[in-house]
Amino acid sequence: MISFHPTEDEVSFVEVAKGLAKDKIRPIARNIEQNGQVDQTLVKEIRELGLLSLELTEYWKGLELPLISQSQIWQALAYGDLDVVQGLPGTGDAASMLRLIPDSPVLQSYKKDVTEGGTLAFLDIDEHSLTNFSVTQKDTEYLLSGTTEPVRLANFADYVLLAATASEGEAVLLWLDQKHHPWEIEEGDYRLGLIASGLSRLTFQDIPVSQSQVIAKGREASDLIKKCRSRIRILQAAKEVGLMEAALDYAIEYTAGRKAFGKEIAKFQGVSFRVAEMAMEAKAANHLVWEAALKVDEQDERAEGLSLRALYRAHRSLRYVTDSAVQLLGGHGYVQEYLVEKWMRDAQAQVALYGREKQMLTKRGEQLIKGEKEAAMS
């Protein structure tokens, strides 16, 4: 039955998350950006509420929530500030892979450290990555060399989960431990946005990785990576919807109070119509994210296609809504006294970080024309 009713549990989770977003996250978002790292007290509070382990299975001491529930919770948290949410340490995007391989023997010895606060970066080296980074198969080992593209949480990572295609053309999923597979952090000079999210490039200088660190390879690895990407796309798109809602509400409040030509600027249709458009964009993106989340939860074969669609649309809508918020605040929107300035930058950084829009669109189109299975094979 078609329904837009969240469950009681979801309502409770969202209430807690929204409260945190408004009362704890947003007020210190600027400071966190300046410090380049999320405040530890805030991290502790969020961790204690279990919000950093929504995706993880019970084995990893997580809540193992369905994606439809997680989407709503991340959406609520990102309503506070996207950068803060993206800078929260822990399992990050790698959580989705841990969800899929909860009992991988490779990871047993790391369980304690990870569940007690270790931070993971997820390196997803796909065919579109613009780097000299390579994974070369040598006998029973893999050799890592080169520098990756900027990755979220890389700056704080104790471990790296690496998804890549090795020199033989075979997909491989590797677990890297900083102690045994040392990497160098190229912190760089990030100014656009998501400053507190631990963005950096990692350099590996011919680092060997033994078979004992191979989580999966071949068909098994490529299937896992594909499923993991779908989950990550949806969770990231949900966060984007949260930021859209924040920017929308912020712009409404400002334009309801700001006066020009003797009346509130909301009363000019150039302003109010744009607000209506922003509201529609946010809602459209929201529903596509929810639909994709439901399909993943149902293990529907269309899930991958719908995740591409959801993230593409979230990217597009996010750029429009955050830009509109700045536009509606006029000159004030451009200065740092108002959060919309930051949110527009964060939005653009987020879009750059999580998949090129045209590529997602082309891939989805290919699925539609060729059929999802055939497109996946090509």
Add this chain to the structure above:
Amino acid sequence: MISFELSEQQKQIKEMTHWFAKNEIRPIAMEADKLGKVPDEWLDNVNKMGIHLNTSSFGGGGKTSSKEKKEREGNRMGVLATEEMAWGDPAITLSLPGAGLGGPPVQSSGTPEQQERFLSIFTKDKPRWGAYALTEPEAGSDASGIKTTAKKVDGGYILNGQKIFITNGGRASWVVVFATVDSTLGRAGQRAFVVEKGTPGYSCSKLVKKMGLRANETAELLFEDCFVPDENLLGGEKLYEASGNKPSGFQVAMKTFDSTRPIVASMAIGIARAAYEYTLEFVKQEYPKSGELFRLASETLAEAEQDISAARLLTWEAAWKADQGKPNAKEAAMCKAYAGQISLQVCSKCLEILGPIGLNNHLVEKLYRDVKIFDIFEGTNEIQHLVVARRQYAPYEIRV
């Protein structure tokens, strides 16, 4: 819980209406557009099959008794069915016998006697239509500015005025007409009447020729000293007495929109889907399998598919809220604005993919002409933006 799965009943109505659209409507779509009308014999046949255009005919729309705990789903059934029918052809769908847009105001504001009298005439013996007459030459989007007058006389009202753009207005057995008893009262002076065909002083002055929806009748109606008895005042005098100085007639008109806008949105979605599916098949058969053209078509079709899905989910939400008995004016306006807008874009992009070939007797060209009006009627895109904006600013008590 949040779910976008259809219930068994919803699946059935979708499948049934799709079958009808595919096998009965689509085959005559191009010919009906050329003729500028839906063949009478066809209308007679579908009427005998009991196929009507009103939400209650899709089932589940009626009031449930207090004993029945079954969730209402009439609005969701309505949008699911209408998308399929419009996928077949929107002009033919709008021409189907039934109360049409006149149904919702009679259902929501009519007395039990009026509901019985006006809604029970849609029987299988011969096709009949209802209609809804709000728009005037000088009052379109500003429905509060209507000029048609209703002067109280002994036993009824005398109507004088003109109505335009009335769907099925010429053939309708009755039409819901909005008029003012006192223009100085503004909205509070408005009343809704059911005027029956054959009433002296009521006539159809013109059938207009249009860009699209050519097979569907759009009429201009004239009311010249037209006497309408008290019993045809929608809701009766009591409705207006009970609400004191509140703008009841206007509220009848506006309330109607909250249930008809999702229906209109779903029709736009059906049209867009028809264009998209037609073009997707064309690309599969005629386009190269790689290269620049293929990439362009991939992007365009992916964008279209995504816009259609987004519009559908917005529409479902508006219909779901209506079924839940929750206020849905914002969601109804959102889905209507969004669906009206993207459906034209989808048809336009599909024509671009088809290229010059699409100009010659291809369905998409017709759909493009048909779909433009969905961004205009039942409230223009701009009016929908206004409705949405008003709801967004309501917490700040700013009237935009």
